[in-house]
Amino acid sequence: MLANSGSMAPLGVDHMGGQVTTDEALPADEVSGPSPAPRRDVPIIRVLSIDGGGLRGVIPLRVLMELERLTGRGAATLFDVVAGTSTGGVVAMALCRPDADGRPAMSAATILDIYLKWAPLIFVKPTLRTAFALARQRPGRLAIRQRVGAVVTPRKYGNARYSAEGIESLYKDCMGDARLADALTDVIVPSYDWKAGRAVVFRSRAAKRGGMNPTMVEVSRATSAAPTYFPPMRIAGEDGTEMICIDGGLAANNPATVAYYEALVEERELGVDADFLMVSLGTGRPPEEIPTYEELWSRGWLSLGMGMLNVVFDGTSEIADELMRVIISAKEPYSRYFRFQTELRGCSLDLDDSGAENLAALCRLGDQLVEERRADLELLAERLLVAPSA
Secondary structure: EEEOOOOOOOOEEEEEEOOOOOOOOOOOOOOHHHHHHHOOOOOEEEEEEEOOOHHHHHHHHHHHHHHHHHOOOOOOHHEEEEEEOHHHHHHHHHHHOOOOOOOOOOOHHHHHHHHHHHHHHOOOOOOOOOOOHHHHOOHHHHHHHHHHHHOOOHHHHHHOOEEEEEEEEHHHHHHOOOOOOOOOOEEEEEEEEOOOOEEEEEEEEHHHHHOOOOOOHHHHHHHHHHHOOOOEEEEOOOOEEEEEEEOOOHHHHHOHHHHHHHHHHHHHHHHHHOOOEEEOOOEEEEEOOOOOOHHHHHHOOOHHHHHHHHHHHHHHHHHHHHHHHHHHHHOOOOEEEEEEEEEEEOOOOOOOOOOOOOHHHHHHHHHHHHHHHHHHHHHHHHHHHOOOOE
């Protein structure tokens, strides 16, 4: 629950806190089956939520590609609220960026192509074999300098494995000079203010009403600055305060609950009791047998600490999923919740593995998820197209 739920923060950033638990039985992932037609006299608030997960963002992008194909429309025009964290926040920003004619500037397929193009240039792991080849390209030289500098002189280079310059080039390629207030639909992007020790949520709704209005590139950096991977992002507020933002996954890696809160705000402003169509896209979960107890118990402190970031991201995502199932199940059959998630088999669990084989494996996992859940995707596409708009 957001702490200041009664009003919007003046700078377009809300602070979050609280804890929710439940002991109710939870349904399975699939949401197939017959569904009644939407009620004509009741608006439906359509919500899209995209998890964080580094390069595993390839998986939800494949699902979005199929959804755009089935509907013949850009994702930004299918939803009233779009939320994303970390890589999901980057996708959300790119999907909702307008072109010169006020239409979506990028399709999910275009965003995926950019991801696959830039990934090997940003997430570079120099070796003796590749160092000379990398040194011939500017992104490669930046990567080598940052990796060496972070170890030798962290006071100068910081402690991040990767330079911010490369990731900012990718974001610029996706979003240009667009600002948060330019978003085609209501966009929600969580981050975490390390300086203040609290979560923050960037809202296009507040930006359009005179609140803080950073560029989409700045918001993307703020939500995806995973500790030890990228440097924090400084964002100065209009009142002179400074936020030092790190990855939003530390607060809400699965932003479905944050998105649902925003949908409730929209429902309140409409002054009606609306139905909700919730769509949540995961970036894959590790198989239960990986790792074993013995592997965890015997890890060194450094290895264990580096792996804890994945634990935080995956754990908070599952809790948010369970919570949304309970909330929406009480509103069925006219409100629906779709969660698209898969197990990470045949690929690396690392957030930054940009090897060609791993990227291909992630694409295959996305394609398999689409085929396994085709009936649900077709039902969802139908519901999105016929839903009475809020």
